[in-house]
Amino acid sequence: MMTGYLTALVITLAIEIPIVALVFKGQRARMALCCLVATTATHLAMHFLLPRVVSSYQQFILVGELMATIIEALVYALSSRPRDWSRAMLASALANTTSYAAGLILIG
Amino acid sequence: MKAYYLIEMGFVALMAYAAPSSANCAMGPTYDINVRDNTVMICAYGEGMCPYTSALLRQNVKTGETVELHAFCAEICYLDECVPPGTYRYGFAQPFDCHPGACGPTEFYGEAEVDQDSTSCELSEGNQGTVAYELDVPWKDSSDGLVCDPGTGCVHAGSGAPTVFFFNIGIMILACCLRARRHRR
16 A cells, blocks of 8 residues: 555655746745645645545545645745745646646556 | 646646546445456445455355455555456455444445456556455345445535546636736736
């Protein structure tokens, strides 16, 4: 299980970190680090806490993915200098959509 | 940068239409089973996340032949690869406890139908396949496959993937509009 989980986490980070860094021009290193921390946290929560409270795959996907987008956007907005909400929303939605699409393609 | 966003948004819009869909409305411990070619993905919610403490069994409905799956996990779900064509029941050797407060039945098993030929199929690395199971399946004497059924109905959940894409696309469009408005000022 852990190998499968770690593979999923590494794929997610490999996709999301460059996207977030790309969107936040001028503060790429800091925002990449923020993405690493935020994405790891939401990924862990989604895969190890969420399954205990949901009752279907649809709920798992919906609640997990939507919460990840919202939480990561909040983290990026609060970490960016100057604080940039629209860029944070764009970065989070773009990164999460791409990694979710990659998950569908690679894992199914 | 703008072209990159446009390509990305076009890609995710296409993905929204291509996303898979399935639904299982039961609340409480339940099986959610999806088949793709010869691979069966068995997800258990509420409890029973892979690897679970109890062995997962696969019973051929027609022949009654039962095997025990070595836990090969895809995140929280079990994967059963290279399954020969047939109709199967997947359930844990130790069934879920009855959840009388749930809005749907507690199931002994979930069913899957495989119709693809599996002769050229190979197991993924790390998948140890199955072993024969000689004991009786726990649903042997059950006529309806249910541990219990409180019979209070349940709320249908739609497929999650398109919603995720449309939500994220909505966020992207909103963010782009906010940025465009700010640049116009």
